[in-house]
Amino acid sequence: KNQVEQSPQSLIILEGKNCTLQCNYTVSPFSNLRWYKQDTGRGPVSLTIMTFSENTKSNGRYTATLDADTKQSSLHITASQLSDSASYICVVSGSSGGSYIPTFGRGTSLIVHP
Amino acid sequence: EAGVTQFPSHSVIEKGQTVTLRCDPISGHDNLYWYRRVMGKEIKFLLHFVKESKQDESGMPNNRFLAERTGGTYSTLKVQPAELEDSGVYFCASSHQPPQYYNEQFFGPGTRLTVL
Numbered sequence A: 001k002n003q004v005e006q007s008p009q010s011l012i013i014l015e016g017k018n019c020t021l022q023c024n025y026t027v028s029p030f031s032n033l034r035w036y037k038q039d040t041g042r043g044p045v046s047l048t049i050m051t052f053s054e055n056t057k058s059n060g061r062y063t064a065t066l067d068a069d070t071k072q073s074s075l076h077i078t079a080s081q082l083s084d085s086a087s088y089i090c091v092v093s094g095s096s097g098g099s100y101i102p103t104f105g106r107g108t109s110l111i112v113h114p
Numbered sequence B: 001e002a003g004v005t006q007f008p009s010h011s012v013i014e015k016g017q018t019v020t021l022r023c024d025p026i027s028g029h030d031n032l033y034w035y036r037r038v039m040g041k042e043i044k045f046l047l048h049f050v051k052e053s054k055q056d057e058s059g060m061p062n063n064r065f066l067a068e069r070t071g072g073t074y075s076t077l078k079v080q081p082a083e084l085e086d087s088g089v090y091f092c093a094s095s096h097q098p099p100q101y102y103n104e105q106f107f108g109p110g111t112r113l114t115v116l
Helices: none
Strands: A004-007 A010-014 A019-025 A030-038 A045-050 A057-061 A064-069 A072-077 A086-094 A102-104 A108-113 B005-007 B010-013 B019-024 B031-037 B041-049 B053-056 B066-070 B075-079 B088-095 B109-113
Touching: A004 A086, A019 A030, A019 A086, A019 A108, A030 A064, A030 A072, A045 A057, A045 A064, A045 A072, A064 B010, A102 B041, B005 B088, B010 B019, B019 B031, B019 B088, B019 B109, B031 B075, B041 B066
Parallel strands: A010 A108, B010 B109
Antiparallel strands: A004 A019, A019 A072, A030 A045, A030 A086, A057 A064, A064 A072, A086 A102, A086 A108, B005 B019, B019 B075, B031 B041, B031 B088, B041 B053, B066 B075, B088 B109
């Protein structure tokens, strides 16, 4: 069964600090992995996408890593800002039989305090 | 460019009633997806339209759910009759190309459905 597990479930940090969110998956065969940011009351917005051959991808202060061998990914946020407070969702898509149905994690709720 | 819009933003109905959710994708996006998040759980795929055709509806929970996309523009998701377990947030997303091209899906804000 395809699964995506994220940790921690929630995280509180001070503004300006760095943090790292984790994602472990069992989706197979693997196609791609995306990290999304979801603000309260909004839909998810894509931050990064990585395919099998990529092991790091940056988008401003967000850097995602992927280890396809261990089926782990991380999202590192540098110099956090108050606006980074949101839910961060790891989404893994497989490629079974022409279907690319994504499997979502439950997300990590990040709160950045001033 | 307008994003994906969904209507209504909230809906509260009683068990046994019918509710219709609407999604307007980004103009020109042939691919439209419906997802649902039940409280405390992860977002789950419901179905995928390519224009007006259902490409994949393997995530639809049962025959009380009917999705349509007449004319390949906006889409509706009807729940009839609604049950308590149907409560959750229903998201719509759209993309220009199908998922095998790693095309970003743009999500709407969701419709929060509460069945009492």
